[in-house]
Amino acid sequence: MTLPKDAFRRFQEELAALDKQIEQRASKKQAAKQAAVSAMERAKEEFLALRQRHNLTVADVVSFFPEEEGIAYLQSLITQQAEAKPRRGRKPRVVSAD
Missing domain, CATH: 1.20.5 (Single alpha-helices involved in coiled-coils or other helix-helix interfaces)
Known part of the structure; x- marks a missing residue:
């Protein structure tokens, strides 16, 4: 059973419309x-x-919000600070062979 070319062309157009x-x-x-x-x-x-x-401190800002939101704000500040500064690893100890 062969399909007419028209049906195939319609099928391609429908697929193109779906992609769009x-x-x-x-x-x-x-x-x-x-x-x-x-x-x-x-x-x-x-x-x-x-x-x-207004020269507000972190304490002023945190006290403005409800307690849960203030804690969440402080946690976000801590995570931002931790992400901003990568931890320094220990320097390898140099052992001299005297």
Whole structure:
């Protein structure tokens, strides 16, 4: 049984249309993620500017939030600091053969 060329061509067009839909969905999701990240970065910059302008300490900022959120904020600061500075390993001991 042979299929007419028309059916095969329609099948290819439908596959191309599905591929296009998948690409559009992926690009929309990526755009949404970028918007969320940029919004978070903007909020972070505004927050840091306010903190600097009013000379707030970490204690002031933490006490402003409920206790659970304050603890989460402190934990995030600690993890950021740990990620920013890689740990130094021990220097190998040099043994001289005298």
